[in-house]
Amino acid sequence: MTQPELSVWNFGKAENSLACREALSLAQQHLKSLFFEKHADIDWLVHQQALFVDEVLQFLWQAHVPDATPATLIAVGGYGRGELQPFSDVDLLILLDEAISDSPPAALSQFLTDLWDVGLDIGHSVRSIAECRAQAEEDISIATNLLEARYLCGEAALFTELEQLTVSNKTWDTRxxxxxxxxxxxxxxxxxxxxxxxxxxxxxxxxxxxxxxxxxxxxxxxxxxxxxxxxxxxxxxxxxxxxxxxxxxxxxxxxxxxxxxxxxxxxxxxxxxxxxxxxxxxxxxxxxxxxxxxxxxxxxxxxxxxxxxxxxxxxxxxxxxxxIQAAEPGDIQPINRRFQAHNGYLETINAGIFAFYPYALLEVFLLLQQHPHLKGIRAATIRQIHAHLHLIDRRFRKDIKNRSLFMEIIRQPKGITHEFRRMNQLGVLGAYLPAFGNIVGQMQHDLFHAYTVDEHTLFLVGNLRRFSCEEFNAEFPLCSSVFYQLAKPQLLYIAGIFHDIAKGRGGDHSILGVADAEQFCQQHSISAYDTQIVTFLVRHHLSMSATAQRKDIEDPEVIREFADLVGSVERLNYLYLLTVADIRATNRNLWNSWRDSLLKQLYHSTRQWLENTEQQAKNIEEKSQKKHQQALAELIDKGYQNQSISDLWQDYGLDYFLRHSVDEIVWHTRNRLDRPDQEPLILVRQHNNEAATLELFIFSRDRRGLFAAMTATLEQLQLNILDAKINTTETGNTLNTFIINGAAQRHQDIINAMQQQLARTQLTSGYNPQMMPRISRLFKTEPTIKFTDNPQLNHTVMELYTHDRPGLISAVAQVLLSQQLQLMNAKLTTLGDQVEDVFFISNDDDNMLTSSEQDNLYSTLKDTLMQQAEQKVSTISF
CATH class of the missing domain: 1.20.120.330 (Nucleotidyltransferases  domain 2)
Structure with a gap:
């Protein structure tokens, strides 16, 4: 129910600017309480806010500007419409008669000063009618503001003249x-x-x-x-x-x-x-x-x-x-018995088409795919679609003609992305696939998923479609190459539509979505073999990214397990494309060269395993030896002596060759041979030619707290650590490789900071920021810590799931140091506000952690992270 109008003076007396400020503040608080406690009508509140400001401005104008002054105070913009949100700008135009436009009276300056004292966020301009005309003709924003001009006080004749300019004569041609x-x-x-x-x-x-x-x-x-x-x-x-x-x-x-x-x-x-x-x-x-x-x-x-x-x-x-088209002759081109093109837009030939031919509700999108010159759907036909959406019911969905049309849309070589997006906007997609309708507008309250579920799904389908476009082959060469190997791309699109369709139902959406996908395939006459591909992709659409980001993909046993899951090169091809498209559609900041390289490596290794090629090593020893031989051959080819290389490598263990690529081994070795006396040796280069992702190599003597000191240095530089490979030689040296991103610093800045750190006699303690981002407090969760043993490599894998915050890796490193545990490798994954980090660790005897060691590590690490999360929260948001 609309409230009666109030006056700002109900809340104070108009004596001076300070009194006005007080009255306005009290009035605003009153409106606030009416909104939150009485649920007052929003239109009344917004207009009442404008009315309060009107009264204050009118009082101050009359207090400062003599009645005879040829000037007018005018509200423009949103305020001109009589609408004002609590803290919105108050846009004003002070309109002057030409006679005083060159020398405005001093009273106006004092008036404006008082407006700031009142606490209003004022945006103002001072112009004559001629200046309004000239500037409005040049700037459409000024012309738009003048359209919404509203008289407040002053000489009314000037406002009438302005109205003639903006309403009768118009400063802009309408077209x-x-x-x-x-x-x-x-x-x-x-x-x-x-x-x-x-x-x-x-x-x-x-x-x-x-x-x-x-x-x-x-x-x-x-x-x-x-x-x-x-x-x-x-x-x-x-x-x-x-x-x-x-x-x-x-x-x-x-x-x-x-x-x-x-x-x-x-x-x-x-x-x-x-x-x-x-x-x-x-x-x-x-x-x-x-x-x-x-x-x-x-x-x-x-x-x-x-x-x-x-x-x-x-x-x-x-x-x-x-x-635009009012004066132009209508250009009508027939398309079929139900549709025609009207000035480039698709329209029905009469208003009863959808009632007589309900399947035309899908046909319209197929025609747009088949006639890419069309600009879209004509407004009258959009209205008809809205009016006939109720026809897409259970009977409609069972009709073989409609099912065939939907599959035809999916099979089209062009226009899939545009038409699926259009179908969603018009409500057709959610009506035809009710399960999809349930995820329209559904968000996940975290920092990982940047879009609603339906929007994410359509972005994913668009990414898949992009892999098929020849003009984008250079963007993702491997994806494009793999896409051309697919026998039935439509299966990939179907899996994309259904991969997240069960979000928000409770339970594992990957499992729940399988039933929806299977039902769709059966209803649309998709073969049992193809149905199995689709349901496999829905069930395991997260498996490839999880394997690449959380497991040691240098370990042949990990590759064997993943290959067993996938089962065939055909499924691997589908899954790889779906994984890349999914990550890129989740969050624009999520994709980087590091994730790209991990997925490519996992794809190639798994494909070699599935094809039983001789290139694929079947155990750790064989894989390490292969890399050893390939790197040695490449170094000799570059002019380095076999004996010098062998002498350098003689105390390297299997782990070093297992966990580093041939390119990395060559890079490390060349620099160590070229600079034999330099210790520490610190190298930085771009990773995969991406400026924001760097590879950092540090060779130094081992000493207690080294890893903690290095991670603290990197975190102090505001760098994200994506991966860490730690190798200690038999002679007491360490070879440490970090993949980092977010690097705003020059390479030399990183080297200098690390050299200063390692030059200290006493290595610094961990990086412990005094202020935590406010968003960290908002999304904080109790850390989850899991342990599994790897007897083959004689180490323990620790998985850490918690919310992201500055200093996290440094805190973990300090705990490992305090427990006298050794870190062999780490895979660090940040997904929005959450981290899913994996640490490969051993005890001081180079063995897997005992039960008591795991228990101690669990309690100490959990306590440390919870204390860190409770630190003072800053006002900085990510």
């Missing part, structure tokens, strides 16, 4: 205004990856945000003299049902924005993790058995943004027809 606004939106959407489903969306600027609604109203106001959505509804541009959907979404976004401003205590448009959980609670969401309150809240946000995006696209196309 050009529309095209520029549409281009602005395209560029803005591109900044946000053209998706509303980002992890931390901007509720104002992201696709589907409030700015998309404003673009509609700006164009409508410029061309149709309509100032709001209700006006578009009255003029017939929006059907009542469409208006209701768009209004509901707008009001919901306004509620979020109002609450977010108060939660942050300032103007804040990005819906950051820091605020999502608290806002969900304040807006009335609750945890359920399967989902957190924040996940319910964010799903509603994404669905609202999707509705805004749909209506924005629909109306802009209608505006294009009315503005």
């Amino acid at each position: 050009l205004f529309f095209e520029r606004k549409r281009q602005e939106q395209i560029e803005r959407h591109r900044k946000y990856n053209e998706t509303a489903n980002n992890l931390e969306p901007n509720i104002k600027e992201s696709p589907g945000g409030l700015r998309d609604i404003q673009v509609i109203t700006w164009v409508a106001q410029q061309h149709f003299s309509v100032t709001n959505l209700a006006g578009l509804n009255e003029k017939g541009f929006l059907a009542q049902s469409e208006y209701d959907v768009l209004e509901k979404a707008r009001r919901f976004l306004w509620q979020i924005r109002f609450a977010l401003h108060h939660q942050a205590g300032r103007k804040q448009e990005k819906l950051m993790f820091d605020h999502q959980r608290e806002l969900a609670k304040k807006l009335g969401y609750q945890d359920t058995e399967k989902r957190m309150a924040v996940e319910h809240f964010m799903k509603d946000y994404y669905l609202a943004a999707r509705a805004v995006g749909q209506m924005n696209a629909l109306l802009l196309q209608i505006f294009e027809e009315n503005i």
Whole structure:
């Protein structure tokens, strides 16, 4: 129920700027309490906020500016619309008569000074009518602001003259205004990856945000003299049902924005993790058995943004027809008995097509694939699709004609990504695959998954499709090569659609999704053999990345186990492509040259094993010997003496050759032979020619605390350690290799820092930052620590699962040092806010850890990490 209007003076007296500030602050707090405690109408609150500011501005203007002054105070922008969120900018135009435009009165300066004293975030300009015209003609943003001008106080005649400029004469040609606004939106959407489903969306600027609604109203106001959505509804541009959907979404976004401003205590448009959980609670969401309150809240946000995006696209196309194409003759080209092209857009030949031929609801997307020259679906036909979505029911899904059409869409050589995305936007995909409909707008509240489940899935399908495009062969050469070996690429796309379809149901989604995939395959007449490939991929879509990132893939036993799981080169090909596409679609920051090299190595090693080639070593000794021989041959070929090499290698163990590539062995050896007296020897180079991923090699005398000191140095430099290989020779030297990324420093900076560290008589203690990022506190979890023994290599594998934070590896290293344990190798994986680190360790006798040693390590490490997590939290977010 709408509240009666209030005055800001209900909360204080208008005596001076300080009193105004106090009254405005109390009034704002009153609106806040009405929103959170009384659930007051959001439209009333936003307009009431603007009214409060109006009163303060009018009082201060009258206090400073004499009545006879030929000047006018005008609200522009969002404030001009009479809408003001709690901490939004107050945009003002002080309009001057030409007679005083060159020398504005000093009273205006004092007026503006008082506005800042009141605490308002003011954006202002001082112009004459002529200046308004000239600048509006040059800058479309100024022209847009003037469209929303609203009189506050001062000489009314000047405002009337401004209205004549902006309303009657218009500073921009309507056609050009529309095209520029549409281009602005395209560029803005591109900044946000053209998706509303980002992890931390901007509720104002992201696709589907409030700015998309404003673009509609700006164009409508410029061309149709309509100032709001209700006006578009009255003029017939929006059907009542469409208006209701768009209004509901707008009001919901306004509620979020109002609450977010108060939660942050300032103007804040990005819906950051820091605020999502608290806002969900304040807006009335609750945890359920399967989902957190924040996940319910964010799903509603994404669905609202999707509705805004749909209506924005629909109306802009209608505006294009009315503005751009109005004077042009209609170009109609027949396509078949049901569809035609109208000025480049696909449309039905009459409004009853979908009712008479329900299968046309799928056919429309197949036609767009087969006719790539088409620009999209005409707005009238989009409306018809919306109106007939209810026809996609159980009977529709059982119809062999519809199943065949859906499979035909998947089999098309082009347009799969675009049409699946379009099907999702229009609700057709979720209607045809109800299980997919359940994941639309579903988020996972972590820092690993950057998109909603449906958006991630469509990105994955797009990545798979990219592997098939010849123009992108150089981007992922191995993926492109493997893709061309697939007998049936459609099986890969189906697995991609279903790989995460069971997210949010509780339980293991990889297992639950198999039933959905199997049912789909049976319903769409996919053979039992092909069904097994699809279900294998859904069940094991995480297995290849887990093996590459958590296990020692230099160990032939690991390769044998993975090869047994995969079973054939055919399945390996499918799984490799799905894995690469999945990682790249999860988070743009997740993919790097290190993960790329791990997956390539695992793919090649597994393929050799499956093909039983002689290249594949079947045990540790054989693999080490092969690398030894290959590196020796390469070094001799480069001019190094066999005896010098053998002397250098004589105290190297099998582990060194097992865990390093031939290229690494050659690189280490050449530098040691070229600089025999240099100790420590520190080398840095790019890893796989990627500037941000580096390979660091350190040769030095072994001493207690060395690994802890090295990791502390790297973490102090804000570097992420992806991999660590530790080898100690029989003569007491260590050969340490680190793969690191996030390197903003020059190579020499890293070398200098490490040299300074190793030159110290007493090695430094671990890196223990005094301030932890606030996001670490938000996502902190109790660490999980697991141990398994590897009798073949006589070491223990420790798996650590915990939340990421600065100084983590250094803390682990300090604990290993305190327990007198040796680290042989480490594989360190960061997935958003979580780390999945694997450490290969032995005790002081070079044996596997005993039960008591494991127990001591477990309790000490857990206590250390929990204490570290409780340190003072900084205001820095990742």
